[in-house]
Amino acid sequence: MLKVDGIDVHYGVIPAVRELSLSVDKGQVATLVGANGAGKTTTLKAIMGTLPAKRGTIRYKGEEITGVPADRRVGMGIALVPEGRQIFSRLTVGENLALGAYHRKDKEAIKKDREWIYTLFPVLRERINQLAGTLSGGEQQMLALGRGLMSHPELLMLDEPSLGLAPIVVVDIYEVIKEINRSGITVLLVEQNINMAMKISSYAYIMETGKIRTEGAPNEVMKRENIMKAYLGE
Amino acid sequence: MFDIRATFSKVDRRLMAVILIAVLFLCLWVASTAFSKYIVFIITLIGVYIVASASLNLTNGYTGLFSLGHAGFMAVGAYTSALLTFPVKGREIFVIPKLPMFLGGPEAAWPFLPALVMGGVFAAILAAVVGLPVLRLRGHYLSVASLGLMVLVTALAMNLRNLTRGSIGINSIPTYTNIWWAYGCAVVTVYVVWRVVNSSFGRAMKAIREDEIAARVQGINPLKYKLLAFTIGAFFAGIAGGLYAHISGAIRPYAFSFNLTFQIVIMVVLGGQGTISGPIVGTVLVTVLRYVLKPLEEALGVYGLVELIYALLLIITMLRKPEGIMGRKSGGPRGGRWVGSLGGKKS
Amino acid sequence: MIVLTPEYIIQQIFNGIVFGAMYALLALGMTVIYGILRLIHFAHGALITVGSFCFYLLFMVLGLPFPAAIVLVIGLGALMGLILDMVAYKKAVGGPEVSMLITSLGFYIFIENLMKLIVSPQPYAFQSPPFLDTIYSMPVLTFRTIDIFIIATSIAIMVFFTLFVKKTKMGVAMRATSESGEAARMVGINIGRVISISFIIASAIAAITGFMWGAKYGQIAYNMGFMAGVKAFVAIVIGGVGSIPGAMLGGFILGILETFSVAFLPPGYAAYRDGIVFFILILILIVKPSGILGQREVE
Ligand SMILES: Nc1ncnc2c1ncn2[C@@H]1O[C@H](COP(=O)(O)OP(=O)(O)O)[C@@H](O)[C@H]1O
Numbered sequence A: 001m002l003k004v005d006g007i008d009v010h011y012g013v014i015p016a017v018r019e020l021s022l023s024v025d026k027g028q029v030a031t032l033v034g035a036n037g038a039g040k041t042t043t044l045k046a047i048m049g050t051l052p053a054k055r056g057t058i059r060y061k062g063e064e065i066t067g068v069p070a071d072r073r074v075g076m077g078i079a080l081v082p083e084g085r086q087i088f089s090r091l092t093v094g095e096n097l098a099l100g101a102y103h104r105k106d107k108e109a110i111k112k113d114r115e116w117i118y119t120l121f122p123v124l125r126e127r128i129n130q131l132a133g134t135l136s137g138g139e140q141q142m143l144a145l146g147r148g149l150m151s152h153p154e155l156l157m158l159d160e161p162s163l164g165l166a167p168i169v170v171v172d173i174y175e176v177i178k179e180i181n182r183s184g185i186t187v188l189l190v191e192q193n194i195n196m197a198m199k200i201s202s203y204a205y206i207m208e209t210g211k212i213r214t215e216g217a218p219n220e221v222m223k224r225e226n227i228m229k230a231y232l233g234e
Numbered sequence B: 001m002f003d004i005r006a007t008f009s010k011v012d013r014r015l016m017a018v019i020l021i022a023v024l025f026l027c028l029w030v031a032s033t034a035f036s037k038y039i040v041f042i043i044t045l046i047g048v049y050i051v052a053s054a055s056l057n058l059t060n061g062y063t064g065l066f067s068l069g070h071a072g073f074m075a076v077g078a079y080t081s082a083l084l085t086f087p088v089k090g091r092e093i094f095v096i097p098k099l100p101m102f103l104g105g106p107e108a109a110w111p112f113l114p115a116l117v118m119g120g121v122f123a124a125i126l127a128a129v130v131g132l133p134v135l136r137l138r139g140h141y142l143s144v145a146s147l148g149l150m151v152l153v154t155a156l157a158m159n160l161r162n163l164t165r166g167s168i169g170i171n172s173i174p175t176y177t178n179i180w181w182a183y184g185c186a187v188v189t190v191y192v193v194w195r196v197v198n199s200s201f202g203r204a205m206k207a208i209r210e211d212e213i214a215a216r217v218q219g220i221n222p223l224k225y226k227l228l229a230f231t232i233g234a235f236f237a238g239i240a241g242g243l244y245a246h247i248s249g250a251i252r253p254y255a256f257s258f259n260l261t262f263q264i265v266i267m268v269v270l271g272g273q274g275t276i277s278g279p280i281v282g283t284v285l286v287t288v289l290r291y292v293l294k295p296l297e298e299a300l301g302v303y304g305l306v307e308l309i310y311a312l313l314l315i316i317t318m319l320r321k322p323e324g325i326m327g328r329k330s331g332g333p334r335g336g337r338w339v340g341s342l343g344g345k346k347s
Numbered sequence C: 001m002i003v004l005t006p007e008y009i010i011q012q013i014f015n016g017i018v019f020g021a022m023y024a025l026l027a028l029g030m031t032v033i034y035g036i037l038r039l040i041h042f043a044h045g046a047l048i049t050v051g052s053f054c055f056y057l058l059f060m061v062l063g064l065p066f067p068a069a070i071v072l073v074i075g076l077g078a079l080m081g082l083i084l085d086m087v088a089y090k091k092a093v094g095g096p097e098v099s100m101l102i103t104s105l106g107f108y109i110f111i112e113n114l115m116k117l118i119v120s121p122q123p124y125a126f127q128s129p130p131f132l133d134t135i136y137s138m139p140v141l142t143f144r145t146i147d148i149f150i151i152a153t154s155i156a157i158m159v160f161f162t163l164f165v166k167k168t169k170m171g172v173a174m175r176a177t178s179e180s181g182e183a184a185r186m187v188g189i190n191i192g193r194v195i196s197i198s199f200i201i202a203s204a205i206a207a208i209t210g211f212m213w214g215a216k217y218g219q220i221a222y223n224m225g226f227m228a229g230v231k232a233f234v235a236i237v238i239g240g241v242g243s244i245p246g247a248m249l250g251g252f253i254l255g256i257l258e259t260f261s262v263a264f265l266p267p268g269y270a271a272y273r274d275g276i277v278f279f280i281l282i283l284i285l286i287v288k289p290s291g292i293l294g295q296r297e298v299e
């Protein structure tokens, strides 16, 4: 589904991600974990296309998309629910959702997706005319997820969806992520909260200072990590 | 790069500076004897503008206040110093008020240096008084308020006819400003800016520029430093105004208006805000360009050509080097809103 | 001495609204561009110069019918906006705000001097079509048709624009982009197109404002756009940077303040006009540091 091959991503002259490769299979929940500042967000933005990859290639469904601008990638079925939600706070909930489907013309299907999102997050329906900036943190995360889903993605990337949320809300959000995956959407999840993420994913990457440190099945990766920690005393 | 700099001892750099200044003055001396009066005038004018641009750099470049009021402070300095130095004999004929007792009395005219300093002091006082309420504003709000201050100053210069002769302006000001005065002041200004910027004071200013809230958390009082930067900037703007009055020999309110303010801002930004060399380079470029192209314009009879070329170069430079000619590229994308490509083109 | 009769006051308010409407239109375009690019588009003022001279050429020199001339002026303004956007701002975005500002000053200087070369430095007498020149004298108010034309057209443009921004897909995309360019791209908005469309709309509005400006003042000159640009900038700041209703409100406030500071000042103090206007503006900012309708500027 997604194959990232040896990409470098810079901020101006400062490198943030170096020679990073990863791949995500169709239908999978893959997860990318790592400490703060490891380069996870940068990686997702490069996949989304809002940051350019200086080197390497990004392939999606067999097609190279390295040079394709972000807005066209949305049309190809890639969506990113960004870190810190980045909903449009001065727009209403309804307008935020409508913008998720910005590139789509299929009115009927849009309506169906909207209904589905309302069943996932009933609270959004009640808040439809409210300014997004006035929602609670959990509701904003739901809106960000809903906005991402409105683009009818095949690959949904989630950047720290649990950040700053109460534990109960996190559990809810993770239930929904599972539900989304069951509906056939491939998920690439970024988390600092390892345990939660590992539980629902079938493949894991661990990032450290701009590179992938280890990868594999979640339980194996966890084991290896624990051994490393024991050795290195981290 | 930083390591190399660090290995330079302070003494070495000071020595370098002294040598540089000596070379500068040697060049100026050669220029003042070898070149025509007109060219020497232009070189002198560049020195005057450097005083203005280097001081604006202190507020706009280093402290991050986008002030558009510099011409207003220059006006204060120009009028103050011109009124002080105006020869006693001419005062009656030119309807210039005699000096009151506390400024030396009706039979006195000031020598150039104290008059110049007084102009700076008046400008600084105005900056301090106005800055207290106005510097609480940020970004564009501060720009408009400072622009408003400039408009107010020109309006006063237009209307306080007993003092300023209104729109007619003051003529026959003694032309004391020569190449030595101009560059003496320029060197002092640049030196003061450099000292300020490299002190703990300057670090606080830069901290405010980068992130005012973070600076406040570190215990820096933003208003205090902004006010100081604004006041010092205004002092030298006043000096620049005084030098200008005494080189052109005539001042009028509208000489210190939008055109001048924007021109100084352009010099600073073009050269590179927040660097010592930037405003100097910007000033030299802008002024030289104007006067070099002028004869060409006259020869071709295409009036407006100078400005057209000037505008084009300005646009091209800013598109190519948004941080200014001497500016350093900042690490991350500023603002971070436009990372990557826009629609259509390759990422 | 000025006699402050109610009629006089009403008349001055009316005049202020007419001038304010024109400032509001300019500020509207400028604030839309600012919202999306974080660019103070000083060159916006140049478009009123271009618009007014273009009308002069089409209507007074070539003798085209009034509606045709107006439509062409609007079209030309839109085209100018597209050109400005293509040659410059697509490349300028992302730079520090000040360098974008200087770029736009550069564009202003360029257009102004090009106009000066083409039309000469002399001002031109600008005659509006006779049907806009009729004077009506009512008991409380005297006005020309052009005044009504300006107020009606401005209000129509403002209403349409507000509906556009509130109701249409592109309008919502514009608001989204002005909140966060990055998030807008993530949801699939082609920002390049949003920028182009903003420039086209803003510039078309500025061009028709150029016609109104000329008709109201009766005179046009190559450098008329400078103060217009500065005033539009002032208006958006007073109203609250980035706020569309704020820009319009700022424009009206500025127009009314200017008219009043002439109308209610003793004759000898006319030269204080700009000083008084800016003094009041500074006071407004001290009381409302983020403009009248603005959010706090996030740095
Ligand atoms: N806008 C930016 N400008 C410059 N450096 C940045 C920017 N955003 C992130 N970085 C740097 O890039 C590195 C990776 O950041 P990021 O991808 O956000 O990490 P993570 O998401 O894993 O916490 C960090 O060192 C961070 O400081």
Ligand SMILES: [Mg+2]
Binding pocket: A037, A040, A041, A042, A083
């Ligand atoms: Mg992150």
